Amino acid sequence: QPHPPANKTQEDNACITLQDFYHAAPGIRLHRRITYHQQTGVLEIEDGQEREKFEIGKKIDAHWALHLVPGIVAIHEAENRWAFMHDKMRVAWLETSLPYTTHQDEVSPLYGTKVASTTLRAITNSQAPQKMVISLVATHD
DSSP: OOOOOOOOOEEOSSEEEEEEEEEEETTEEEEEEEEEETTTTEEEEEEEEEEOGGGTTSOOOEEEEEEOOTTOEEEEEETTEEEEEETTEEEEEEEESSOOEEEEEEEOSSTTOOEEEEEEEEEEOOSSOEEEEEEEEOOOO
């Protein structure tokens, strides 16, 4: 659905940041902030949702799904932290307030083919703002 253009890119010598807000449904505002840390080579993608004040008392189920590329293994390291591994190397991690669980899925990279993959899913109707931050590690491969 159409929405205003993203906010201006913010840059300094250490980070480049883009962010945008989107009204997904009456009373729910989604937020995405993408930050690239030039010195560490880490790209952070922060997604969040918050409710407008007039919707605070209502029960609204929010469904979150994070589909992983085939070959990526999700390891639940702590209550709010997941690691994503590829060939025994950490390529990303997730810090979240959401209660994710893993589900086995399939993706179709080519017409008529299916490849096993994993999806992290969470459902919440918490009235508190929810957020997840995915940090991707830059590699030389």
